[in-house]
Amino acid sequence: MRDIHGYYLRLALRSVARTPWISALMVLAIGLGIGACITTLTVYHLLSGDPLPQKSSRIFYPQVDPETSTFVRRDPPDLMDYTSAVDLWKSERADRQAVMTNSPLKILPTGAGTTAFDAPSLETTHDFFPMFDVPFQYGGPWSVADDTARAQVAVISKSLNDRLFGGGNSVGHMLPLAHGAVRIVGVLKHWRPAPMFFEVLAGRYSHGDTSGFYVKAPQVYLPFFTGMQLNAGHFQVFTCWKIPTDTVNLENQPCDWVSLWVQLDTAAKAQAYHRYLVDYSDQQRALGRFTHPTNVRLMDLMQWLAYNRVVPSDVHMQTILAWAFLAICLVNVAGLLLTKLLRRSSEYGVRRALGASRKAIFAQCLWEALVIGLLGGLLGLLLAVAGLWMVRQQPVAYADLAQPDPRMLALTVGLALLASVAFGLWPAWRASRISPAQQIKAP
Amino acid sequence: MQPMLKTFRRHRLMPTLVVMQIALATAILCNALSLLQQRLAPLLVHDGVAANQVILISHIYNTTGKGWSGAQIQTGYAELRAIPGVIAVSAGSPLPMVSGWYDSDSIFSSNGKHKANAAIYVGSNLVNALGLKLVAGRNFSPSELVDATMQNEGGLNTDAPVILTHAIAQRLFPDTNPLGQQVRVGSKHPSYHTVVGVVGHLLRNDLNSANQPAVGNVLLVPGRFIDFPAIEYAVRADPNALPAVLKSIPVALRRAFPSNDATAHSRPRIATFEAARAAFFHGRRAAVWLLSSVTLVVLIVTLIGIMGLTGFWVQQRTRQIGVRRALGARRVDILRYFQTENLLLATAGIALGCAAAIGINVWLMAHYAVPRLPIVYLPIGAVALWLLGQLAVLGPALRAARVPPTTAMRAA
Numbered sequence: 001m002r003d004i005h006g007y008y009l010r011l012a013l014r015s016v017a018r019t020p021w022i023s024a025l026m027v028l029a030i031g032l033g034i035g036a037c038i039t040t041l042t043v044y045h046l047l048s049g050d051p052l053p054q055k056s057s058r059i060f061y062p063q064v065d066p067e068t069s070t071f072v073r074r075d076p077p078d079l080m081d082y083t084s085a086v087d088l089w090k091s092e093r094a095d096r097q098a099v100m101t102n103s104p105l106k107i108l109p110t111g112a113g114t115t116a117f118d119a120p121s122l123e124t125t126h127d128f129f130p131m132f133d134v135p136f137q138y139g140g141p142w143s144v145a146d147d148t149a150r151a152q153v154a155v156i157s158k159s160l161n162d163r164l165f166g167g168g169n170s171v172g173h174m175l176p177l178a179h180g181a182v183r184i185v186g187v188l189k190h191w192r193p194a195p196m197f198f199e200v201l202a203g204r205y206s207h208g209d210t211s212g213f214y215v216k217a218p219q220v221y222l223p224f225f226t227g228m229q230l231n232a233g234h235f236q237v238f239t240c241w242k243i244p245t246d247t248v249n250l251e252n253q254p255c256d257w258v259s260l261w262v263q264l265d266t267a268a269k270a271q272a273y274h275r276y277l278v279d280y281s282d283q284q285r286a287l288g289r290f291t292h293p294t295n296v297r298l299m300d301l302m303q304w305l306a307y308n309r310v311v312p313s314d315v316h317m318q319t320i321l322a323w324a325f326l327a328i329c330l331v332n333v334a335g336l337l338l339t340k341l342l343r344r345s346s347e348y349g350v351r352r353a354l355g356a357s358r359k360a361i362f363a364q365c366l367w368e369a370l371v372i373g374l375l376g377g378l379l380g381l382l383l384a385v386a387g388l389w390m391v392r393q394q395p396v397a398y399a400d401l402a403q404p405d406p407r408m409l410a411l412t413v414g415l416a417l418l419a420s421v422a423f424g425l426w427p428a429w430r431a432s433r434i435s436p437a438q439q440i441k442a443p
Numbered sequence: 444m445q446p447m448l449k450t451f452r453r454h455r456l457m458p459t460l461v462v463m464q465i466a467l468a469t470a471i472l473c474n475a476l477s478l479l480q481q482r483l484a485p486l487l488v489h490d491g492v493a494a495n496q497v498i499l500i501s502h503i504y505n506t507t508g509k510g511w512s513g514a515q516i517q518t519g520y521a522e523l524r525a526i527p528g529v530i531a532v533s534a535g536s537p538l539p540m541v542s543g544w545y546d547s548d549s550i551f552s553s554n555g556k557h558k559a560n561a562a563i564y565v566g567s568n569l570v571n572a573l574g575l576k577l578v579a580g581r582n583f584s585p586s587e588l589v590d591a592t593m594q595n596e597g598g599l600n601t602d603a604p605v606i607l608t609h610a611i612a613q614r615l616f617p618d619t620n621p622l623g624q625q626v627r628v629g630s631k632h633p634s635y636h637t638v639v640g641v642v643g644h645l646l647r648n649d650l651n652s653a654n655q656p657a658v659g660n661v662l663l664v665p666g667r668f669i670d671f672p673a674i675e676y677a678v679r680a681d682p683n684a685l686p687a688v689l690k691s692i693p694v695a696l697r698r699a700f701p702s703n704d705a706t707a708h709s710r711p712r713i714a715t716f717e718a719a720r721a722a723f724f725h726g727r728r729a730a731v732w733l734l735s736s737v738t739l740v741v742l743i744v745t746l747i748g749i750m751g752l753t754g755f756w757v758q759q760r761t762r763q764i765g766v767r768r769a770l771g772a773r774r775v776d777i778l779r780y781f782q783t784e785n786l787l788l789a790t791a792g793i794a795l796g797c798a799a800a801i802g803i804n805v806w807l808m809a810h811y812a813v814p815r816l817p818i819v820y821l822p823i824g825a826v827a828l829w830l831l832g833q834l835a836v837l838g839p840a841l842r843a844a845r846v847p848p849t850t851a852m853r854a855a
Contacts, residue, residue, distance in 0.1 A: 022751070029744050036737075054449060126746065243594065247672070313811050314730065317478065320807070324471045330743055332748030335460045339755035347711055395725050430456065 002358075005367070012368040013145075015344075016375075020090040022340055023372060024169025026333045030376025030423075033329035034415050035383025036322035038408055040385065043391055044319045046401045048311045051193040052132060056301040058095075059131065060262050060270060062088065063297040064281050066290055067241040068254070071368060076295050077256040078201035079238040084284070085258035089125065093276050094262035095269065096131040100124035101258050102199060103227070103234040105220050106178040116178075119160060121220035123227030123235075129155070129264045132198065137161075139171035140188035149224050155221040175220070179230055181435065182222065188218060192215050194401055195310045198261060202238065209311025214398035215387075274298045310398075326415075330423045337372070338427035341365055345434050352436035362432035369424020370417075384408060453816040457756040461749055461785075462792040465828050468745040469796025472738060473801055473824040476789060476820035477816050482727050485658045490539065490720065491608070493679060496530070497716040498689060500676040500739045501541040503700055510593065513669035519585075519699035520567070523676055528684025533573075534668050535566030536597070537648050538675045540719040541712065545649040546597065550662055552615040553635060558840070559614040561660035562605075562647030563628065565597040567667050569643065569799020570606065572677040573716075574627030578609055580622045580640030583665035587639075591666030598666035601626050606640040610659035628662070635665075676821050687715065694818045749785075749835035757781060757839040764843050765850030774844040781840035782833060789832035800824065 016023040050056050063076040066084050080088075082297075089099045105121035128134070129141035138161075154175050161170055174181040195213035203210050207327045222230065233248040240255040250257055264270040277296040284290040299307060348361050384404075390400035451458045487538035503511070503519075511519075516534050523532045537546055537853075546563045569575070582602060605626060614622040625635040625655045645661045668674060680688040692713050700711075714722070762779055804816035 025747060029747075032740060032744075229628070313813075316811050318733070318814070321471075321475065321478075321734075324467075324474075324803075325737060325741065328464075328467050328471060330466050331460070331745055332744050332751075335464065335748045335752045338456070341753050342759075343755065394729055395722075 005363070008364045008367040009371070012371045013365055015319055016371055017367055019340060022336060025061065026336050027375045027379060028374050029333050030373060030416075030419055031379030031383055033322075033326035034078075034377055034412065035387060036382025037326050037415055038321040038380055038384035039387030039391070039412055040315070040322040041411060042388060042408055043398075043402055044311065044315055044360055045407075046194060046405075047315055047398060049194065050302060051195060051197045051305075052301060058263055058265055060094075060273070060298050062260055062262060062273070062277055062378070063137070063299075064088075064191045064277060064290075065292045065295040066256070067286070068291040069241040071241075072292050073295075076297055077239060079256040080257050080258050080260060081254070081256055082251045083289070084280075085260045088260055088280065089375045091276070091280075094273055096127040096263035097260065098125045098128040098131055098262075099224055099258055099260050100198060100319065101224075101227075101235055102218060103236070105222070105229050105231055105234070107164075107220075108176045108178060110176055114441065119219040120215075121222060121231070122218040123222050123224045123231070125224050127263075128198075128261075130191075135189040135191055137187045138169045139184070142185050142223055147225065150226045150229065152180065152182045152222065153185045154182040155188065156184055157188050157217060157219040158190050158218075160219040161187045170225070174391040177230060178423065179396040182226070182230070188443060192401075193217060194398065197305060198259070200305060200308050200310060201259070201310025201385050202293065203310060206309075208309070208316075210308070210310055211314075211396040211399075213308070213310050213399055214396075214401065216397075252300055254416065264337060270300075272296065312398075326419070330419055331374070333419075334423035334427060337369060337423060338430060341368070341427050341431040342434075345431075346436050348431055349436045358432040361434075362428050365428035365431045366420075366424050369420045369428060373416045373420025373424070376419065377412045380415070381412045383406065384412075399416045447780075447787060450784075451584045451788075454756075457752055457845040458488050459787050461752055461788045464745055464752075464796065465565055465749050465789050465792025465832060466733055466795035466799060468741055468831075469793050469824045470803055470829060471741055472801035473797070473800035473816060473820040474807070475738045475741070475799070476823065477804075477820050478813075479731065481814065482730045482734065484645065485650050486724055486727060486731065488658050489644040490646045490716075491573070491575050491642060492539070492716050495572055495682045495685065495715075495717065496679050497572070498678040498680065498685070498692065499538055499541045499714055499719050500678065500692060501538065501712050503674045503676075503696070503711045504672060508671040510672040511668070511674050513590075513667065514597065515699060516668045516671065516840050519674070519676065519696065520529055522699045523678055523692065523697035526678075526688050528678075528688050529678055531568060531571035531574075531679045532836045533566045533568035533571065533677050534674055535564060535569050535572070535677050536671065536673065536675050537562070537564060538566075539564075539573075539646050539648050540716065540723040541714070542675060544673070545644045545714070547647065547649055547803050548629035550611065550615060550629075550660075551627045554628065555755055557615045557617070559611050559660055560605060560657055561611050562649055563599070563662045563664060564598070564645075565591050565664045565668075566654055567665065567668035569663055569677060570640075573645070574679050575604075575642040575645060577640050578643045579612075579620075580606070580638070582606070582640060587615060588665045588667045588670050591664070591671070592669050593671065596632070597668075598654060598664050599632050600634060602634050603636060603637040603664055603666070603670065605636040606639055606663040606689050607644055608642055608645045608659050608661045609851075610644075610657070610661065612638070613642045614657075614660070618723045626662070685715065689715070730806035742827070746835050749832060750838060753781070753785065753836050754842075761843075761846055761850055764846045765848055768848035768850075769845060777846070778844040781836055781843055785832045785840075786829065789829050792832075793828050796828070799826065 052059060054178055064080060064084050065076040066081040087097045089097050100122055102122050104118040106114045106116055107119050125147045126141055126144045137158060142151060146153055161167060170184050170187055173184050175184055195214055196217055200213050235250055235257060237255040237257040242254040244255055245255040246253060264273050277298060278294055279289060280295040280298055388402045392399045460799060520532055520534055537544055547560060549558050550561045550599055551558045567588060587604050589598045589601045589603040595601060616624055621638045621641055624638050646658055647661050650658060696711055783829040802840060808815060
């Protein structure tokens with residue numbers, strides 16, 4: 001059996017070699033189609049992936065509606081006001097909880113020839129690190145006590161540590177800021193969640209232009225309440241439902257600008273937490289702080305990402321376009337292969353007359369499709385590597401993520417086989433239907 | 444016609460394949476062209492800004508929470524204006540190409556009959572500083588400048604006059620002279636604004652898919668900024684002095700907005716309009732290249748595919764051609780026969796393809812931020828595929844026409 005297929009393979013190779021131009025054309029068309037598909041599928045896969053695969057189903061994003069304006073939203077705002085976020089954080093009803101907001105933080109490196117620069121920073125609480133499995137190179141997170149004690153400490157990213165301390169263990173060193181310095185307690189390993197899920201919001205207002213969700217993770221992490229003091233005036237609000245009276249100290253302002261993430265280890269706990277959010281909202285309305293009807297949400301991480309339609313619509317469009325392109329290539333190659341096989345009708349007629357079964361002709365023709373498909377796949381793989389290089393040259397936040405990936409190889413083989421069957425099946429079947437008598441009679 | 448249809452019935456394989464190829468190509472071509480046009484349109488619209496004269500300065504942020512005072516913004520203006528070679532300066536916010544934030548709203552004509560979405564640019568002297576061409580009316584007079592603060596939403600809660608671009612003026616006042624007419628901004632602002640001028644072109648800075656048909660809709664408001672946390676400037680200079688002006692700007696800005704102040708943490712960005720435009724459109728240009736190469740390759744692949752199939756099918760019928768020739772058909776009859784045959788198949792494919800194109804578009808609209816496929820793409824796609832089909836059939840048909848009548852007799 002193996003031998004006979006080896007023989008078919010040899011026949012197929014010979015047939016490919018006999019019509020080099022038409023074969024090259026077919027391989028090129030399949031290669032272009034497969035290359036486009038692999039490139040876009042790789043990018044799509046990278047961008048639509050689960051940034052926290054081991055626990056994303058246990059991570060939740062609570063939302064309440066703290067606004068008091070006459071305009072009532074259908075969906076609660078994407079962020080909370082300070083009071084609600086801190087209340088919920090303090091209640092410790094979840095297994096883990098972290099409040100967070102971000103700001104640009106001015107770093108003033110000491111030493112000659114250095115200039116001040118802004119680093120993206122995240123102001124959060126202790127649980128952020130264990131909840132999101134943030135990997136540490138040196139040291140570790142600050143303690144729970146540091147949160148409320150407004151400890152002057154910080155965790156920094158690998159890239160900032162490389163820049164300021166040459167990659168050495170900087171735990172215990174001071175990080176000089178515009179208003180005083182903070183002590184470094186931890187240095188992260190390379191950490192590149194994609195998307196940067198804990199800062200994803202307002203995706204449905206972005207008209208599909210969501211590549212900003214794939215920026216690199218913050219470089220400095222400060223305890224939330226420490227950051228409130230150190231970097232006051234640099235925080236951005238999502239929206240204000242009344243004109244704020246103070247844009248530096250946002251704590252008591254009618255603005256949504258703080259997010260809360262919680263970890264809830266069981267479905268029962270998630271249900272209980274949802275109930276707690278409803279109770280909290282009802283209670284706040286009873287107190288007169290909330291005025292809108294209770295409208296709470298508790299989406300898990302992947303639901304939140306889907307709600308924000310994180311994958312940029314350009315990437316969606318390119319993926320769809322690539323599939324359509326592959327389909328066109330397949331139909332056309334099917335046509336070319338069919339004409340090529342039928343041109344050799346008399347050869348198959350002779351083989352059939354000499355005793356070859358229809359199945360044998362069919363197998364032989366399918367082998368030819370396979371050879372073309374696999375050669376096309378090989379070309380497609382090369383084109384995909386080039387395609388990813390082109391994606392990396394684009395001015396988009398996810399450009400650095402578009403790296404060739406070993407899974408592409410499996411994808412190529414899969415697509416090549418699929419393509420071969422798709423464009424080869426029908427021509428092979430047609431060729432196997434050729435009646436021997438008629439073909440031998442023909443000139 | 445009759446024998447042709449009979450042929451299709453007898454040999455279903457080849458015509459089916461050709462129809463499928465053309466249908467797929469039509470469906471994809473229509474959608475790809477529509478996407479292409481969407482990305483390309485803003486690149487082709489005249490931006491209205493004077494070429495090689497304008498420098499944009501953005502990202503002058505004040506994060507103390509108070510915002511830059513009116514005096515500071517005025518000092519910035521005076522420092523920039525004093526640079527030799529500078530013709531005009533305007534504080535503005537937002538500005539085309541550079542602003543990271545948007546201000547847009549529905550604009551209503553005073554009679555309430557028409558509305559259109561537009562970007563709103565507020566500035567003290569934008570018409571001169573951007574070198575915009577007035578096509579009707581006049582520029583704002585200095586006495587018309589209003590205070591633009593965060594509280595009055597950048598001057599929108601005043602009765603300041605406005606200047607419209609030609610694009611939005613036509614939408615709001617299709618059958619009247621826009622000059623002297625009044626507009627209202629959004630549903631929240633009660634105040635009316637009198638139109639005093641119309642500029643030829645200007646691009647909005649929020650070019651997302653929703654604003655696609657309205658890329659040139661801009662409303663200019665004469666505002667003098669007070670207590671604004673983010674300020675931008677447009678500077679117009681003599682083209683010959685531009686490089687020198689570019690060099691002098693950082694010094695001028697430092698004098699007006701002291702950057703050693705630890706709180707003013709963002710470095711202003713300074714770029715010529717052309718550079719800012721190139722950067723702004725980079726992604727769009729890449730998409731245009733991608734879509735046009737895909738379109739081109741689709742056409743080439745289809746062309747080769749149809750050529751291969753038709754060539755083979757003609758070859759298969761060599762004997763019939765010989766018979767027809769022997770029975771008196773002229774060469775041109777044979778040629779016309781295959782051309783007509785291709786036309787019929789292409790028409791069937793195009794009809795299927797157009798239906799599929801609409802289907803694909805409806806599906807895309809339901810799932811992604813894709814606008815409706817303009818109907819005009821269907822005839823465009825149809826004509827393209829008809830021509831492509833005729834081009835593909837020409838070679839095989841000519842070969843068929845050259846078949847000598849004796850072939851019929853020679854054959855077995």
